[in-house]
Every structure is written in C-alpha cells, then in structure tokens.
Amino acid sequence: MELTFWGAAQQVTGSMHLLDVNGFKILIDCGLDYEKESTNKDNENFPFDPQHIDLVILTHAHIDHSGNLPTLVRLGYEGQILSTPPTADLTNLLLTDSVNIFLSKHNGRKNGKRRGKPTTPPLYLQKHVVETMERFVTISFHRKFKINGSIELEFIPVGHILGAAAVVLTIDDQGIKKTIGFTGDVGRKNYPVLQDPEPLPPLDYLVSESTYGGRFHSNQQTLEQKLTEVITDTCVKSPGRLIIPAFSIGRTQSLVFTLNKLFTSGLVPPVKVFVDSPLANNATTVYRKYPELLSEDSREFYRARGDEFTFDNLEYIQNMQESREVANYLEPCIIISSAGMLEGGRIQDHLFYNIQNYYCTILFIGYCAKGTLGHRLLRGDSIVHMRDRELSVFASIKQTDLLSGHADHKGLMEVINGQPSSLKKVFLVHGDIESQQALAAALETEGRTVYIPEKGEYYTI
Structure with a gap:
C-alpha cells in the first residue's frame, strides 16, 4: 500500500492525496492550488492519469479541497465521488461559483465591468460541474461503507463547516488490517452553529492538517463580547456602518x-443588518436543510425562538439592484458580504464607497493572504488602489480570530494526542512549513513520529 502526497504539501491549498491499495487507486480530495504562481495550466496538469483513478473521497466542500474535481472529470475520471450529504450540496454551490469566477476572468471583467482583454480560458465550465455532481454518492456520518472487499470507509465529524469529515479507512492489506485517517480541516470547539469535532478511532497512520500549528486563538474575549463592543462603538455611539467581509459558507x-x-x-439595540452575498444566501438554505447536524445551542435557539438565520432587522440581499440601494441607506447598519479577503465580490462595492468614511469600521473575521487587498488594509496601508483610483483609508480597520474555522495548535494537539501510542506515524499537510515544523516539534516531544512530506513524495504503508 502506497500513499503519495500530490497537494497541500508544505503549503495550505490544493489538497490531494493518492492512496494505492494493491492497484486500487483512491484520491482523497482534489482541491485547487491557488498559491504562489499556480495557474490554470498547473491545476489541469495532474501528476497521474485521471482515467486510472478508481475512487475519489471528499472531506469537505471548500475549494482548496473540492475545486479541481470538474477538471478531473473533464480529463477522463469516470468513478464515484464519496462525501457526506451537506458536502455534496455545498460543493455544488462552490463549484458553480468557481465557474462564474473563471468566466469573469476569461472575459476580462471584474465586478461585472470590463477591465481588459479576455485572458486565461476557464479551467472548466458549468457542464463539467453538472457531470461532476452526477458522480456524487453521499454517505452519512458514522455509517461504515464497504468500498470493496478489502476497504471500508467511515466519515467522522470534524466541525470546520457543515458536513466536513475526517476520512477513516480500514484496509485488509493481504491479510493484515491497517487503518489510516485523513483529518481534512479540523474545526474548533464551541464554534457557532456547528457541533464540536469528534475524536477519531484508533489509527495506524494519520494525515493531519496543520494550518494553525504553533499559533493559538485569542481567548481574552468571547465572540459575543467582541461583536457587542464593535457594534456599540460603530453603530450605537456613532452613526456609522460596520462592514464585515465574510466567506459565504461557514463564517x-x-x-x-x-x-x-x-x-x-x-445585549445591543436593534441595528439593520444586510447580508449581501448570493452564495451565502444559498448556503444558508443548505444549513437549514440539516438541523440535526447543527450544534445543540443552535437547535435549542430554534426550539425557543425560531429560525437561527432570520431576525427582524436582518435582510438578505437578492440582486444587484438591492445591493446598490444599500449604499443609499443612511441609518447605522451592518453589512456582511463576500469575499473575505476583499478580492472580488460585492464587498468591493461597499468598500469602495466607505473606505474614506470616518464613521465606518471594517471588521475582518478571517485570514487574509499576502498580496490581497484585505492584507494591505490589515498591515496599515493608508492608501489603497481601487477601480483606477487611489483612495485614502479613513475607515477604522479591526480584526478578530474568534470566528476562525480551524483548530489552533492546542486543538490539533488534542486531535493527534487522542490517538493511542500504537499510532505509527503522523503526516503533516495543509500548512506552511513554519506551522508544520512548530506542530511537529511539539508532537515529537511527546513521543510521536512525525513526517512533513514534500509534494510528490510517497510512503509505503
């Protein structure tokens, strides 16, 4: 049995691992790599023949795990894609959104306006997304599923986003039983709406994410306290508007x-709230579809007060006309819009009209990669370039990690140290090298055998 690391090796995006069990090839995740200088060409040049893959297993819907599935299908993959039911629903939304982004770039458009000549051809089209979704077979959490006579699959809830799962494979390798787990992305405990990550069963080998290795989430305030503070300062004491860039699914x-x-x-007086993201609106519908998978806090709220995702002063924006009208709303308000790093999406409209507003606060609730507009604002740039204009930053810029969807160093250690001493090896993926080294060092002091693979490395199990 051979495990090859074809993605998210010493970096975060592009998750893709190939497990060869005596000639039966299983691909765990097939994500887009959008770090460094990766291009569409890089993403479609698989290091294996897609026609030779027998099965794909998807841990969760995020594009860095699912986003290259239509390319795999377009290039000849004909097998099934196994996931949990919510993951299939959310993947459909995200892949369709990816097509729209590809087409906008290809047509030389940005935010609906032409910004130049047509560029890179789309990596895939909507017809490829449809073909991909037809291959999904959904399996509930904790339901043991026989892949073939020697391989059994089980999905274990790990939080992060709705439907996210660790993959546990029990394999009869020529009469020897072996177990291997893939964490996917691990969520944090007590996260709003989602259930806590569950412990994994005893494993022989574990492939673990390491995004927050060496880093700890802040714990001096609760999320409710932080939001109360920012809303009070921006919308109650002042006649301002609070803009929150947020990823559409989960955050x-x-x-x-x-x-x-x-x-x-x-706890705070009513303030008008606008959610301006078509993808977020559709994703919220999916969350409503699976109440049994939401947290007990969420379900208790529903029993006592009704829909968790609706309240009197909340308005979901449906179209561009309504989105433009938000700019003319003169009362204090909260605007939640995507994308979280300010790279495209309707959030750029709201930012363009408010970045020079002294009464505006922009609250970042997620990570912003280097080079993004969000990162430039967070590092303190006083002038930003938007729509061929240089705009002075007069709005207040704030940030909190209390809505980060990943387990921190402590959370990852708990997941891995929940394994018995019989765990033979831990492979760290989905993290930059500094985070991986920090997590590896901590694990090794506790007697764990840890390896940080490079892209293309394989390991015989």
Whole structure:
C-alpha cells in the first residue's frame, strides 16, 4: 500500500492525496492550488492519469479541497465521488461559483465591468460541474461503507463547516488490517452553529492538517463580547456602518446566528443588518436543510425562538439592484458580504464607497493572504488602489480570530494526542512549513513520529 502526497504539501491549498491499495487507486480530495504562481495550466496538469483513478473521497466542500474535481472529470475520471450529504450540496454551490469566477476572468471583467482583454480560458465550465455532481454518492456520518472487499470507509465529524469529515479507512492489506485517517480541516470547539469535532478511532497512520500549528486563538474575549463592543462603538455611539467581509459558507452563517442571539437577548439595540452575498444566501438554505447536524445551542435557539438565520432587522440581499440601494441607506447598519479577503465580490462595492468614511469600521473575521487587498488594509496601508483610483483609508480597520474555522495548535494537539501510542506515524499537510515544523516539534516531544512530506513524495504503508 502506497500513499503519495500530490497537494497541500508544505503549503495550505490544493489538497490531494493518492492512496494505492494493491492497484486500487483512491484520491482523497482534489482541491485547487491557488498559491504562489499556480495557474490554470498547473491545476489541469495532474501528476497521474485521471482515467486510472478508481475512487475519489471528499472531506469537505471548500475549494482548496473540492475545486479541481470538474477538471478531473473533464480529463477522463469516470468513478464515484464519496462525501457526506451537506458536502455534496455545498460543493455544488462552490463549484458553480468557481465557474462564474473563471468566466469573469476569461472575459476580462471584474465586478461585472470590463477591465481588459479576455485572458486565461476557464479551467472548466458549468457542464463539467453538472457531470461532476452526477458522480456524487453521499454517505452519512458514522455509517461504515464497504468500498470493496478489502476497504471500508467511515466519515467522522470534524466541525470546520457543515458536513466536513475526517476520512477513516480500514484496509485488509493481504491479510493484515491497517487503518489510516485523513483529518481534512479540523474545526474548533464551541464554534457557532456547528457541533464540536469528534475524536477519531484508533489509527495506524494519520494525515493531519496543520494550518494553525504553533499559533493559538485569542481567548481574552468571547465572540459575543467582541461583536457587542464593535457594534456599540460603530453603530450605537456613532452613526456609522460596520462592514464585515465574510466567506459565504461557514463564517456568514455563524456570524448571523451570533448577531441573532445578541439582538434577541437585548445585549445591543436593534441595528439593520444586510447580508449581501448570493452564495451565502444559498448556503444558508443548505444549513437549514440539516438541523440535526447543527450544534445543540443552535437547535435549542430554534426550539425557543425560531429560525437561527432570520431576525427582524436582518435582510438578505437578492440582486444587484438591492445591493446598490444599500449604499443609499443612511441609518447605522451592518453589512456582511463576500469575499473575505476583499478580492472580488460585492464587498468591493461597499468598500469602495466607505473606505474614506470616518464613521465606518471594517471588521475582518478571517485570514487574509499576502498580496490581497484585505492584507494591505490589515498591515496599515493608508492608501489603497481601487477601480483606477487611489483612495485614502479613513475607515477604522479591526480584526478578530474568534470566528476562525480551524483548530489552533492546542486543538490539533488534542486531535493527534487522542490517538493511542500504537499510532505509527503522523503526516503533516495543509500548512506552511513554519506551522508544520512548530506542530511537529511539539508532537515529537511527546513521543510521536512525525513526517512533513514534500509534494510528490510517497510512503509505503
């Protein structure tokens, strides 16, 4: 049995691992690599023949795990794609959104306006997304599924986003039982809306994410306290507007639920809230579809007060006309919009009209990669370039990691140290090299055998 690391090796994006069990080839995740100088050409040049892959297993819907599936199908993959039911629903939304982004770039458009000549051809089209979704077979959490006579699969909940799962494979390798787990992305405990990550069963080998290795989430305030503070300063004491860039799936739903609790409990006076993201609106519908997979806090709120994702002063924006009208809303308000790093999406419209507003606060609730507009604002740039204009930054820029969807160093250590001493090896993926080295060092002091693979490295199990 051979495990090859074809993605998210010493970097975060592009998750893709190939497990060869006596000639039966299983691909765990097939994500887009959008770091460094990666291009569409890089993403479609698979290091293996897609026609030779027998099965794909998807841990969760995020594009760095699912986003290259239509390319795999376009280039000849004919097998099934196994995931949990919510992951299939959310993947459909995200892949369709990716097509729209590809087409916008190809047509030389940005935010609906032509910005130059046509550029890179789309990596895939909507017809390829449809073909991809037809290959999905969904499996519930904790339901043991026989892949073939020698391989059994089980999905274990890990938080992060709705439907996210660790993959546990039990394999009869020529009469020897072996177990290998892939964490996917591990969520944090007590996260709004989602259930806590569950412990993994005893394993022989574990492939673990390491995004927050060596880093710890802040714990001096609760999320409710932080939001109360920012809303009070921006929208109650001042006639301002609070703009929150938020990823459409996961962060937006958790943020809306937390705001619902704040307003219904009277901790802050009612303030108009706009959610301006078609993808977020559709994703919220998916969250409503699976109430049994939401947190007990969320379900208790629903039993006592009704829909977690609706309240009197909340408005979901449906179209561009309504989005433009938000700019003319003169009362204090909160605007939640995507994308979280300010690279495209309707958030750029709101930013363009408010970046020079002294009464505006921009609250970042997620990570912003280097080179993005969000990163430039967070590092303190006083002037930003938008739509062929140089704009002075007069808005207040704030940040919190209380809505980060990843387990921190402590959380990752708990997941891995939940394994018995019989765990033979831990492979660290999905993290920059500094984070991986920090997590590896901590694990090794506790007697764990840890390896940080490079892209293309294989290991015989």
